[in-house]
Amino acid sequence: GAVVSQHPSWVICKSGTSVKIECRSLDFQATTMFWYRQFPKQSLMLMATSNEGSKATYEQGVEKDKFLINHASLTLSTLTVTSAHPEDSSFYICSARVPLGGTDTQYFGPGTRLTVL
């Protein structure tokens, strides 16, 4: 159980265009999902926390107008990178909060590789 999927797994786009990445919890309901980005050989950096039915909470330094997050249902959160630029090229990973024996943990999706030309 607790499977998280992401779509697409990779995407290449031109500079200035917008890209939407979907994150789905397949066999459970996720009231809270998280969006991370990861540069090569670096750790996961939390971008924002997405709560179903409410506005996302962004980490310091993350532009909310550039990285639009929508968590419209208990099984789907989307991240839209607006007006993408080459510096936005990265590996984007979502996760969902999952209860685990009295403690909550996070189960991750497989990630989306974004390349902006």
Added chain:
Amino acid sequence: SQKIEQNSEALNIQEGKTATLTCNYTNYSPAYLQWYRQDPGRGPVFLLLIRENEKEKRKERLKVTFDTTLKQSLFHITASQPADSATYLCALGRGANDMRFGAGTRLTVKP
């Protein structure tokens, strides 16, 4: 400021040996610590969670210890196999909305 350090960027060991990875932290009091495995181009996969009041936890060939006095966790893989080669991340947290990741240790098990 809070810091999470994983002992080395890369660790190479021979098949059959025990791999030991270290996660140290400062200026933070986590309620739990987790270890994840990440393969290239993939998202992290949850392995084990250990709480602050637990000293040790095991799962098959994996063993995790958590010393809140030393502010350190050790992650052991016994009888290592080439298939264990991956990057291993430690993550500390006080709740699912508050998890911080180390940079990871890339383990290579040679046949």
